[in-house]
Amino acid sequence: MNSDSRERAERFVQLHQQGCFLLPNAWDVGSARILEAAGFPAVATTSAGVAFSLGRPDHDFFAEQPEGRIDRETMLRRIREIADEITVPLSADLEDGYGESPETVATTISMALATGAAGGNIEDFTGDRKAPLYDPALAADRIRAARAAVDAGGEPFVLVGRTDVLLVGGTLDECIRRADAYLAAGADCAFVPGAADAETIGTLVRELDGPLNVVMGLTGGTLSLDDLRELGVRRVTVGGSIARAMYHHLLSAARELADRGTFSYADDQIPQSDLNDLFQRST
Template sequence: MHRTGTFILPNPWDAGTARLLAAHGFAALATTSAGLAFSRGRAARAQPFPFTVTARADNFFHGRPDLHDTVRRLQAFAEAGADVLYAPALPSTEAVRAVCSSLDKPVNVLAAGPLLERSVTELGALGVRRISLGSALPRAALTAVLDAAAELAGPGTFGFARSALGYAESNALLSGS
């Protein structure tokens, strides 16, 4: 390619960006040491703005219900400099307590499964410092649309609209007015 003309050599920083760029037809890719360092949070603390590095152990998301391995991974992330440690899909409050008590950094959990039965106060008492909602808000919005569609297609009524935000209020919220 160097002998046949000028070409673009994009620089992916991880496997995902490499796949995306390759899928767009680029014949060659090269790594970027800075991009890789940025994605790993290295030399990054020197930036002129604050940020938080969150590291996640997705064992329970991927069918590997090994709490010991999850804690081991989170401890390694803490040693590598992560600010917050995240283990989504923990199966119980006992698992949450075990993860939190095994780490010396703030722990994030996902509000899902059995944790939906707990309040912010209860999760905080277990040692949790941050709670993510994941896809809960967009799923709640989709549920409202499906419920409205069922009402429209079924009895043909408009009761769902009674609790909807008004047009002017919606506009004000979204326009920043």
């Protein structure tokens, strides 16, 4: 990690010490540059957005067609591309670490550090419908191995332990047990997708022994950033929701062109000169 990357990573660590901040998710250099220009203090990647940009499905129940998943090298190459082109910290969506074993997860973390990422999350979702979550003990060992890899690297890095309990129909009690186990194993922050209402989020904030990340935009939701700050949330991400909104507009334009042969979709486009100005490198 060079000095610029280290300085960004140190800033990212500091963001997690107090308060609440919004960490929007990008999928390529252009989307990351736009988010950076909007003034966000850091940017994250979205595995869904990266996969969609390559015409592939996101990490999901893939046991029937595992070959459809984006491989680790492809994802890390995209993360490096983004990290090299922005001046704010970048947190990497590392899915399940691209393998079951703690050793594989540790290697993934070491590779992410080498890309210049300032942080990354490891989730307990397996993609197997019969056993959608890793065994709790193994899941904690995977976080422990990730922590050891961070410490061995000797660089600032925010390790996030993600549990998908709520997304696969599990209980809030199980969610709390797993998230606390990941924090105890060395995660700096717990990430609980699927927690979207004030009661659930408030319970998590009270019960967890560390900072909480929630994701908004999965179902719209009515809570604002101010609401989440008041509840005690430390970090808010938006997952693949911006990418999905972009693809909604693309699909709408495609349908208009194919079905009606009209061009009203272009009424909402950004002028090319504005995008040229936004993407112009400062000298």
